[in-house]
Amino acid sequence: MLYFIGLGLGDAKDITVKGLEVIKGCSRVYLEAYTSILTVGKEALEEYYGRELLLADRDMVEQEADEILKGADVSDVAFLVVGDPFGATTHSDLVLRAVNAGIQYRVIHNASILNAVGCCGLQLYSFGETVSIVFWTDNWKPESFYDKIKGNRDMGMHTLCLLGAGRKIYEPPRFMTVAQAAEQLLEIVQNPITEETVCVGLARVGADDQAIQAGSLREMASCDLGGPLHSMIITGHLHPLEVDMLRLFSGPESLKGLKMTGSSTYIS
Amino acid sequence: MLYFIGLGLGDAKDITVKGLEVIKGCSRVYLEAYTSILTVGKEALEEYYGRELLLADRDMVEQEADEILKGADVSDVAFLVVGDPFGATTHSDLVLRAVNAGIQYRVIHNASILNAVGCCGLQLYSFGETVSIVFWTDNWKPESFYDKIKGNRDMGMHTLCLLGAGRKIYEPPRFMTVAQAAEQLLEIVQNPITEETVCVGLARVGADDQAIQAGSLREMASCDLGGPLHSMIITGHLHPLEVDMLRLFSGPESLKGLKMTGSSTYIS
Structure with missing residues (x-):
């Protein structure tokens, strides 16, 4: 059996009891190492799980999948993924290879940034398509993500922006901060959507030191939320209860322009 | 401290290690009992956690919040929620009451249906607004959810439909099946969107006996996925890898009309 096990978002203890039990019984345990990071490193996970972890980088998963699947028809192999196994990156390719090789698989789910962002008080129901914002270079300034944000907002939906990591590649020393993402957005x-549009910056969601700040896009450009990973939400229609929650995460001067109009409000 | 703890989706062991440790140290433990159910009951949870659980139904959370918050400024109180605490139902109201009473709170996240649906192989990135489909009566046949499904599909997005439970009320003996939801949809x-539109029916996601079936909306109307809870996805644009995954969950005759056109396909 090939187990896809989500590790959640914070530290070693965010794994589920079921996931931890499975890890202890597996013949090999891989740690997917290219899409995201926990606030603790591989060594801390190995110590807590009591197991050696084999790092599976992107090349290995794509080119040496047979190595990962080896023997999974007769013993149990675990493939650990930060967040949920089918969160920001899907592992469809590995699933399909396993099925084609006659290997059964099972998923042990966990929180991912895609559902944990609900902690800021915005309704998960009301999020549209998720976008990725990547670092611009002098010659490469993709703006396609902006059309998606605008499309979501036109329908009144919030947009979760994953920052820097992109969909598939994570470069450890070069994560994007909320401030950097906001600066890029302000250019286009x-x-x-204006510099007054209400946004939410989030850092290290699910960890002990998570940070959330709500304010205008302009304010986001100068906020400092500390270490990785960061993400940012561009809001759409705001329900009064959502506004009340956002006020928990804003300074006294921030969001003061928010006015209630009937049962919902739309702030740019 | 008031802890909001997600229980995940399957059984008692889907709680995180961190969540279980917190429960064991709390002075009182409430179980939110109105939005969803696990595949095991309250007694099984009590036995596994080794703690008595106080059921908090909707009325209690709204009208007797003070009872829940009592003493949480000097000791720890846990509020358990199936899935993630900020998943299908947000608990913003209870958060705000705690903050206003000077009580700190913390969230321990877990998987919810909103991210676990990724297990069917559809990209979570590509989901638009989530909708709820409720039971029609002779006199009450709300169709507003259909406009949202259509709006999502117009943008190429998938739509997750939560069935029967609605946003806030769960009536235990009366959950909606995928077949019932599909029948209602076929009427409007x-x-x-046509009866040939590709849909995915999901039941008991995250549990040992989860069931997933992909096929046309017409096929959904006659599928039997067993016991609660059910949900259904109306697809938008499909990426070839998404189609490959959906074929894992369809019969040989199903989805055979799917044609690849370039890098993505759009099937009605």
């Missing part, structure tokens, strides 16, 4: 925003 | 669909 146009009606209906 | 119109272009671009």
Whole structure:
């Protein structure tokens, strides 16, 4: 059996009891190492799980999948993924290879940033398509993500922006901060999104030292939320209860322009 | 401290190690009892956690919140929620009451249906607004959810439909099956969604006996996925890898009309 096991978002103890039991019984345990990081490193996980972890980088998963699947038809192999196994990156390719090789698989789910962002008080129901914001270079300034943010907002939906990591590649020393993402956005925003549009910056969601700040896009450009990973939400329609929650994460001067109009409000 | 602890989706062992440790140290432990269910009951949870659970139904959370918060400024109180605490139902109201009473709170996240649906192989990135489909009566046949499904599909997005439970009320003996939801949808669909539109039915996601079936909306109307809880996805644009994954969950005759056109496909 090939087990895909989500590790959640914070530290070693965010694994589920079921996931931990499976790890202890597996013949080999791989740690997917290219999409995200926990606030603790591989060594801390190895010590807590009591197992050696084999790092599976992107090349290995794509080119040496047979190595990962070896023997999984007769013994148990675990493939650990930060967050949920089918969160930001899907592992469909590995699933399909396993099935084609006659190997059964099972998924042990966990929180991922895609559902944990609900902790800021915005309704998960009301999020549209998730986008990735990547670092611009002098010659490469993709803006396609902006069309998606605008499309979501036109429908009143919030947009979760994953920062820097991109969909598949994570470069450890070069994560993008909320401030950097906001600066890039400010260069290209146009009606209906402006520098006054309400945004939420999130850092290390699920960890002990998580940080959340709500404010205008302009304010995001100068906020400092500390170490990785960061993500940012561009809000759409805001329900009054969502506004009340966002106020928990904003300074006294921030969001003061928010006005309630009937049962919902739309702030740019 | 007031802890909001997600229980995940399957059984008692889907709680995180961190969540279980917190429960064992709390002075009182509430189980939110109105939005969803695990495949095991309250007694099984009590036995596994080694703690008595106080059921907090909707009325209690709204009208007797003070009872839940009592003493949480000097000792630890846990509020357990199936899935993630900020998943299908947010607990913003209880958070705000705690903060106003000077009580600190913390969230221990877990998987919820909103991210675990990724196990069917559809990219979570590509989901639009989530909708709820409720039981129609002779006099009450709300169709507003259909506009949202259509809006998502117009943007190429998938739509997750939560069935029967609605956003806040769960009536234990009356959950909605995928077949029932599909039947209601067939009564009102119109272009671009037809009875041939590719859908995915999911039951008991995350549990040992989870069931997933992919096929046309018409096929969904006659599928039998067993006991609660069910949910259904109406697909939008499909990436070839998504189609390959869906074929794992369909019969040989199903989805055979799917054609690849370039890098993505759009099937109605």
